Amino acid sequence: MMSRRFLIAAFAVTLSLLAAVVPARAEANADARAFIQRLADTAMNTVAVKGLSDDERARRFRTLFVDTFDLPEIGKLVLGRYWRVATPEQQQEFLRLFEEIQVYTWTKRFKDYSGETLDILNLAPEGETDVLVDSRIKRERLEPVNVAWRVRKSGEGFKVLDIKVEGASMAFTHRSEYASVIQGTGGQVEGLLAAMRKKVVLMQGEGATAAAPAGAKAN
Numbered sequence: 001m002m003s004r005r006f007l008i009a010a011f012a013v014t015l016s017l018l019a020a021v022v023p024a025r026a027e028a029n030a031d032a033r034a035f036i037q038r039l040a041d042t043a044m045n046t047v048a049v050k051g052l053s054d055d056e057r058a059r060r061f062r063t064l065f066v067d068t069f070d071l072p073e074i075g076k077l078v079l080g081r082y083w084r085v086a087t088p089e090q091q092q093e094f095l096r097l098f099e100e101i102q103v104y105t106w107t108k109r110f111k112d113y114s115g116e117t118l119d120i121l122n123l124a125p126e127g128e129t130d131v132l133v134d135s136r137i138k139r140e141r142l143e144p145v146n147v148a149w150r151v152r153k154s155g156e157g158f159k160v161l162d163i164k165v166e167g168a169s170m171a172f173t174h175r176s177e178y179a180s181v182i183q184g185t186g187g188q189v190e191g192l193l194a195a196m197r198k199k200v201v202l203m204q205g206e207g208a209t210a211a212a213p214a215g216a217k218a219n
Helices: 004-047 054-068 071-079 081-085 088-111 170-184 189-206
Strands: 117-126 130-139 142-154 157-165
Touching: 004 054, 004 088, 004 117, 004 130, 004 142, 004 157, 054 088, 071 081, 071 088, 071 157, 071 170, 081 170, 081 189, 088 189, 157 170, 170 189
Parallel strands: none
Antiparallel strands: 117 130, 130 142, 142 157
């Protein structure tokens, strides 16, 4: 039977550990909140500005996307088990094509933005390393949109791993769509890359359109 002294010592150790963890978690939450607020402010003040050319808007969004999203980790989430069977060359081409599609898609969306603001509602731990930042985008004359950002500590700052819009995960929506394309082309990653190449050419020729790769349903 454990002694009373041992129980008191164990309880004291537990309290000391909690005392260290709680402030660290609170600090991480505060940093994550500031990161998402800066990201939203930068997007609205630089990418959503009226009167920009499509090329300049795309250039600004690409810079923001590359700087604030963890593209390699997103690629692993999106491709799932197919990431492990893809060659290093296929992995790099997938990341490049995925970036292009996101840039063209979001450039078009930001062109249509007007007067949106973002309110951060709540922050919560997501697993051992991530923070989930719940927010709401307010729009003029339209219903607000609930957006949750999954962010992870990266160096001195954070990177976005996933976005959930009204509960729908960007990463897992793409994973389902891309898996469908791969399965429809004999289980080959090259089949997805071919569809993505065609999609990028189409988007370059017709302007940014919010659509998925050929063979997959649009977002």
